[in-house]
Amino acid sequence: MVSSLDVAKLAGVSQATVSRVLNNSPKVTEKTKKKIYAAIDELGYYPNLIARSLVTNENRTIALISGAINNDFYVETTESIVKKANELGYSVIVYFAEENQPINIFDSIKGSNVSGILLSSIFLEDSLLGELEKSGIPYIFFNRRPTKGGNYVVLDNKKASYLNAKHLIELGHTRIAYISNEFSNISTLYERKLGFDKAMRKYHLDNEKYTRVIDGTEENLKRTIDELIHLKIPPTSIICTTDHMAMISMDYLISKGIQIPEDISLTGFDNNKITAHQAIQLTTVSHNEKYNIGRIAAENLFEMIENPTKENGNNIQIVLEPKLFKRSTTGKGK
Structure with a gap:
């Protein structure tokens, strides 16, 4: 079994210096750290964290x-x-x-x-x-x-959802679909529904006929999208309560020949990295940290x-x- 002493010998440093590097001590130069990490990689050394925790009670x-x-x-x-x-x-x-x-x-x-x-x-x-x-x-x-x-x-999910709906309303949308997983016992989704409802009241809109609460499976989401777009008076925009749902919805809508946003607008929540991809560019809400x-x-x-x-x-x-x-x-x- 490879030990920290073997790492020290290969790197040409003391065993104490290897220990400092493994414990993220700032008292070791970058040059020395690189030598030790190279030795660790070459030897395939893994610190015995369990043994260390028994000794240090940490x-x-x-x-x-x-x-x-x-x-x-x-x-x-x-x-x-x-x-x-x-x-x-x-x-x-x-x-x-x-x-x-x-x-x-x-x-x-x-x-x-x-x-x-x-x-x-x-x-x-x-x-x-x-x-x-x-x-x-x-x-x-x-x-x-x-x-x-x-x-x-x-x-602040209530405020986030309000911003999401307000953005669509200011673009002229009045028929806004809202698709969520079951939210009655989950703070994130519960608060997002409160924010959406607040925006509907503020702008005197009633979109309950476009609101769908689903079990969240991909198949059920696609069925819900299909139902909404085939209504006699379909929605002109869709809010999905997660980016994950919005991405599935986007793929399905495009597969049906529906253009986004020319035919229907779409938004999500969370600002996952993929949403900013140049080929996707999903409008979404998250924090600014x-x-x-x-x-x-x-x-x-x-x-x-x-x-x-x-x-x-x-x-x-x-x-x-x-x-x-x-x-x-x-x-x-x-």
Whole structure:
């Protein structure tokens, strides 16, 4: 088995210097770091994190309970969380979960001595919150929040949805379809519906006949799109409550010979990277921070872990200001 001593010998440094690099010490020059990393790659060395945690009583590992991997939002947030963790010398155990699974996953990891937990799922009323609080493990929800309490980083979804609808109304759209997954117990979708309804009231529109709440499968979404575009008086625009849904909708509409935005306008939420691709240019709503919501949550979780006695360090409730990203999928209403 390759050891840190072998790495030190190959790199021509002391074992203590190798240890400093593995622990992200700033006291090592970039030139020395490069030599050590080259030796690590050549030897295929992996630090024995488990052994180190037993000696130091410190487990630099967090658990991430993320949503389904087929959604770019969760892929991007997972990538950014893992990158931030690696920068700080932490490992990440990633679980991709369906909506009803987080409590079961938490039961399996709460005894594993992780330093913290990031979760992208919580219902408005959820026993998971109480279990997390009792465990004493630092945690933060992202993209979701419970009705009361908890640590979270979320978008101001009500305001975001209002901006989305307002943008279409100002373009002259009055027949606006709204497609959402079931939202009654999920803060993100519940708040987005509130924002949409607020815009409808503000501009004296009644679009309930164009509102669809679906189970979220691709097949069901396509059937819903097909139903809407074949109505006697079809909508002139569609708001999907995630970019993931909007991208599926866009592909299906184009496959049916419908031009976007000439025939119908389309918007989403989240500002996933793919939405800014020159061939796509989806109008969407998200926050205006440098990093995505997963990275922001991770930064706050690591601050909680590293500074447990910091005043208000265990009371993280961040609501991000929304921004509309106007792109090519929205045009003038008919």
